[in-house]
Amino acid sequence: MGRPSCRNIYYRLLAAYGPSGWWPGDSAFVVMVGAVLTQNTAWANVEKAIANLRSANLLSPQAIIDTRSTRLAKLIRPSGYFNVKTKRLRALCHWLIDHGGIENIGSASTRELRVALLKVHGVGPETADDILLYSFRRPVFVIDAYTRRIFSRLGLITGAEGYEALRKRFEAALGEDTSLYNEYHALIVRHAKGTCRTKPLCQGCCLARVCSHVAGISLGSDIGAVKK
DNA sequence: ACCCAGGGTCATA
DNA sequence: TATGACCATGGG
Secondary structure: OOOOOHHHHHHHHHHHHOOOOOOOOOOHHHHHHHHHHOOOOOHHHHHHHHHHHHHOOOOOHHHHHOOOHHHHHHHOHHHOOHHHHHHHHHHHHHHHHHOOHHHHHOOOOHHHHHHHHHHOOOOOHHHHHHHHHHHOOOOOOOOOHHHHHHHHHOOOOOOOOOHHHHHHHHHHHHOOOHHHHHHHHHHHHHHHOOHHHOOOOOOOOOOHHHHHHHHHOOEOOOOOOOEO
16 A cells, blocks of 8 residues: 555545535535534534524525524524624625525636635635535535644644645645545544544544554655655 | 634734 | 634533
């Protein structure tokens, strides 16, 4: 077998955890709502908030805009930062409607879409990429704190790279593959919540062998920059 | 009681 | 550009 690579790590994670089935969303819009609500928040809390919105029949852009902020905030309360997220949710909905809805927006190129998303209040790099990948099904690799933690511990990145730099490295290393990005990000998140959170060197986990190889591989050779 | 969670904005230097 | 404060609930 070759040296541990970005793909190799993916296969190890997949073998260890199995398919993730992300995003557990229904419509493209619900996925977007989840992307905003899950900012710095445990997913279990987001599910409660989405359930509340569903019960109130508010899972559409127009319905959310037509709902008063105080009521909206009350419904999404379990997901935390409810005042902040109320504003962000509305901003997202206004953007969707002002641009002809999801279907129409979906005809834009990935690059255009990303630029547009980043202009929406409350949508930063990670949320934008969550939406691009999981809602619009575009080949965009999502970078998050877990990705930095895991790959810097493996020595494949420094962890101090900028968001865009990291994203492009992963995309270059993996090739354009929406399904792969989808599953990989999910696996990273699931893995990060496991034993490796308390075991920095992944002893005993599915990446232990990779860790043991770290000293001997060209770090990140397949992720972009070759480190000596 | 403390820490963290599927981040982002805004003010300040 | 680079920190730091702030947002807030719920589970371990």
